[in-house]
Every structure is written in C-alpha cells, then in structure tokens.
Amino acid sequence: MNRTDPQLQEVEALVERAQGGDSTAFESLVRHCYQQIYRWAWVQTGDPDDADDVTQEVLVVLHRKLKTYTGRARFSSWLFQVTRNAALQHGRKVGRVARLKRRASEVSVADSDAADGITQLDGAHAAEVVRTLFQGLPIRQREVFDLADLQGFSPSEIGRMLGMKAVTVRANLCKARRALRGAILERHPELVEGLTE
Amino acid sequence: MNCPDARELLLEADAAELSCMVASEVSEHLEACDSCRALAARILQAQSTLAKELAGVQPRTPVDAALQSATVKAAAVRRKHSWWAAVPVAAAAGVAGLLLSGRGGPDLPGESWQGRPIVAVSGIDVEAPFGKDVVVFDIKDRPDVVVVWFFDKGDD
Secondary structure, three states, rough: OOOHHHHHHHHHHHHHHHHHOOHHHHHHHHHHHHHHHHHHHHHHHHHHHHHHHHHHHHHHHHHHHHHOOOOOHHHHHHHHHHHHHHHHHHHHHHHHHHHHHHHHHHHHHHHHHHHHHHHOOOHHHHHHHHHHHHOOOHHHHHHHHHHHHHHHOOOOOOOOOOOOOOOOHHHHHHHHHHHHHHHHHHHHHHHHOOOOO | OOOHHHHHOOOOOOOOHHOOEEEHHHHOOOHHHHHHHHHHHHHHHHHHHHHHHHHHHOOOOOOOHHHHHHHHHHHHHHHHHHHHHHHHHHHHHHHHHHHHHOOOOOOOOOOOOOOOOEEEEOOOOOOOOOEEEEEEEEEEEEEEEEEEEEHHHHOO
C-alpha cells in the first residue's frame, strides 16, 4: 500500500492499544480502515450491497479476533485476508456469481444503448464502462490488478496476502492487464478517445 | 521493434514502462513512435480513471452505525459461544445421570426387562449454529440436566 512509515506506525500503535482493550483506539482503527475494507470488499464481491455486508462482517471479526493478530505480517495484509475470507463466505451464502453476472449484463445493455447515441463519452460514463470491464475480470485477476496497479502493493507483498508465489501474482497481473486493456481497446475504442484529463 | 509488436507488449506493460520511466524495449519504441506513445498514454489514462473510481467507492453504511452494529453482533456471538462451552459439560452430566440412574438392564441374565424411557425430547428451544441441526433431550428424574445434540444437517 502506498503509505508512509509514520502512517504505518500509527496504525500498528492503534492495533496494539486496541488489542489491550482500549475501545477508543479500536474505534479510531476502524475509522482509519473502514473505507479500505469496503474497497477490498467491493473488489471481491463486485456489488455495493454485498460489499457493505462483507464490511460489516469484517468489523465483527475485528472485534472478536483482533487479539489473534500477532504482528508478523503487516496489519493491512492481515486485514486483507480477513476481508477476503469474509467475502468468500458471503459469496457462498448469497450466490454472488449469479448476482454479479446479472448486474454485468444489465450494465452492458445500458452501455451499448448509450454508445449508440453518442460518439464522445463523458468522463462519468467512461468511468462506469472501465469499472464494469474491471468487474468482469475473474476475481483473482481483479484483486491482483487492484492491489498491484491501483494500490501499489508489490508482487511479493500480494503473494503473502493471497497465499501465492510472486511469480503467480505477476502472471495473474499480466492476464488482468491484457484482458482489461484489450477489452477497452477492442470493444470501446471510443472510450480512450473520449477520456479527458 | 515494429508497432504491432509494441502494441502487443503494451497490453501487459506496467505503468513505469508505459510512461517511459524505465529502460525497456517498449519504452524505447514509445519514445520513437508518436502513435504508440499516444496509445500508451490512453491506457494509462483509463487505468487512472479506474483508480479514481475505486478510490471513490464509499460504504453506504456510515462508519458510526457500522461500528455500533458490529459491537452488538460481536457481543451476541460471544454470548452464544460461551453458551456452547457449557454443552459438553451438560452432555457429560447427562451421560453420568444415565449411568447413575441404574436403568441399564435386568437384574439377572435372561430376565425380561421393560425399561421405561428415561429421556424425552425437550420443549427447550435451542438455536443451532449455521449448517447444524439440534435436538434437546430431557432426562426423566433429573430436571436439572438436559442433553443438547448438534448434528450436521442431512445426517440420518
């Protein structure tokens, strides 16, 4: 994660105090991580409602299991794994794949309708199309692409977070880039023309 | 390197290569080719759009409400788990009760024996954990003991 050392130290200090039973530190920690947890959950589930549910579940786990964090890995790595596990369990419960497919098909229909009517895409619509294409990636590629190219984690760090070798991370990253960029260039050439600074 | 080869590599190149910040075959080509450089810039722009989009995703539940809800749920789970810890003790007490009640068979070998049922399904309502089912038994003559049996759903 692109964070400076003081920020990391601040988080680790909060974790230590929260583990010692300091409820104010726990609240501060949650406030600090809340958006990040949601983002990870969103990437994992691809659905805002599911992401909300998963985030809630992660907070419950944090409440109960924070003491099991030993400090051997970065707190963010540990938290990512907690979020990932919660998302997997949630996915099993609600049949996430079916919902995701339904949502993706809805968006792609809306997208093609809109593309017929305009030649230059506005920024908001471009963002929606890129996001939809991203959501269409397989989950492993989605999480690797997000962690590496969008959040700046190194392949070895991602490997530790996801329990895979760095070389596998790189392979998934290449596949994700190829799929995403290929889709943008082939299916939405107007999109890259329409993007503005 | 020609343009088709470079465009193939652009699909997998990292941001540093696309922006010519590191020395590589792709970067070398981009520095010499305007159209491929423009394409690389667009790819970077699309990626930047996605990064902004994801950085902007916001939870629908306000953090205060989420914190409060999580605190309540965590406390409920703790209570539930502390209750589970008592189950093995209750089960052991039930078995002990069965043994102590001395209703295990006839006094003499070969003697016919009609033992009266010493357990019955209880009316106590116990919530089973996810994926499990539960049966609660009362033990006759021992109102202080119940046996709680959790089993996987679908077991015979």
